[in-house]
Amino acid sequence: MRVVSLVPSLTEAVAVTLPDALAGATDWCTHPAGLDVPRIGGTKNPDVPAILALRPDLVLANEEENREPDLAALRAAGIEVLVTEIRQLPQALRELDRVLRACGASSRPRWLDEAEAAWGRLPVPARRLRAVVPIWRRPWMVLGRDTFAGDLLSRLGVDNTYAHHSDRYPRVPLDELRAAEPDLVVLPDEPYRFTATDGPEAFETPSALVSGRHLTWYGPSLAEAPGVLGAALRGRAGER
Known part of the structure; x- marks a missing residue:
């Protein structure tokens, strides 16, 4: 599986979980530290020909961070594009699991369980x-x-x-x-x-x-x- 990510959050998730799958990322993908993959421009202005040259099996995108014309150009070239929508924490946890499985993960990564647990045990604030x-x-x-x-x-x-x-x-x-x-x-x-x-x-x-x-x-x-x-x-x- 060769994956290009157009979303910094998703880049980090894939790089930590399935480092061999990540074939390219944006200039804004700064984590994990020392990430060494080909860069394909910004989230709003990706270099579509450069992405195609990487021959990805899947491109990861987000409905807010990326522009539909760029995603449409990738689809028109025969590239599968997975678009996430994340507005709330439970949605984020579900989408991350979906993304990682689409990238080849056979099980849910430990860090995702740890994230869910961390947010699930928050104390009730003394005052809002x-x-x-x-x-x-x-x-x-x-x-x-x-x-x-x-x-x-x-x-x-x-x-x-x-x-x-x-x-x-x-x-x-x-x-x-x-x-x-x-x-x-x-x-x-x-x-x-x-x-x-x-x-x-x-x-x-x-x-x-x-x-x-x-x-x-x-x-x-x-x-x-x-x-x-x-x-x-x-x-x-x-x-x-």
């Missing part, structure tokens, strides 16, 4: 927090409705202020974000790389700098994500 979750600035954009990251935060006791917005990633003026008076501002390091000096200064509310990989990736990082995210979120919320 209300947060604004920017994902970009200039212009400011935040998590809106129906997002995987929003679902993870909710399971950790953090409710997204814009969870019921009509858009999934709305643009919201900074003044409005401040006026929302959340308990916490959650600032991931991707897709925009918020840092201690680029993001928190815009808010008087405590800001939690968190790993974007643990907040938005669905793969082996899910096993450690509850601990990593929980510590970052609760630590900063205690300042209010």
